Amino acid sequence: MDAGGWRFAVHADSPKGRQLADVPRAALTFYWPLQGRQVRVRGAVEPASPEQSAADLLARAPSARAEALLGRQSGHLESLDDRDQAFRTALARIEADPSLVSPEWTLYTLVPVQIEFWQADKDRVHTRLRYERSGRRGPWETHMLWP
Numbered sequence: 001m002d003a004g005g006w007r008f009a010v011h012a013d014s015p016k017g018r019q020l021a022d023v024p025r026a027a028l029t030f031y032w033p034l035q036g037r038q039v040r041v042r043g044a045v046e047p048a049s050p051e052q053s054a055a056d057l058l059a060r061a062p063s064a065r066a067e068a069l070l071g072r073q074s075g076h077l078e079s080l081d082d083r084d085q086a087f088r089t090a091l092a093r094i095e096a097d098p099s100l101v102s103p104e105w106t107l108y109t110l111v112p113v114q115i116e117f118w119q120a121d122k123d124r125v126h127t128r129l130r131y132e133r134s135g136r137r138g139p140w141e142t143h144m145l146w147p
């Protein structure tokens, strides 16, 4: 997270990756059940350049880069042996070529237009506060919300 927004990365050839390419909007939810707190961030998502996405992947551990090479995320897996064999092959490719990146790895930035804070109450009289703006450069407004 920085002034530009919240960053996360996905495999473009996954259900989530295809959904974000199709409808470039997302919500992020951070939930602390013991404190009864939640922060929800909503806005448009923007893909980084291939070079920035590659740099994001190269900064990760070899095992994470090998996993990205597997592809087919969320597709049906026939056996754990198939997974382990594919992972070993991908790791060997990474070790042979440390600059190898999965071209489907996509870094996204979520540019927030709404950030909502929820404080739960044991009697369900919850306190909610939302920061919102009409566009990425608009001024932030703050509103309390009905629970």
Ligand SMILES: Cc1cc2nc3c(=O)[nH]c(=O)nc-3n(C[C@H](O)[C@H](O)[C@H](O)COP(=O)(O)O)c2cc1C
Residues within 6 Å of the ligand: 008, 009, 010, 011, 014, 015, 016, 017, 073, 074
């Ligand atoms: C601790 C943890 C971290 C995760 N980090 C990511 C991540 O950075 N990117 C990602 O695409 N999925 C991540 N996932 C997996 C997602 O929750 C999700 O299962 C996966 O992306 C497949 O979603 P899809 O089938 O909707 O594409 C993470 C899961 C856990 C438990």
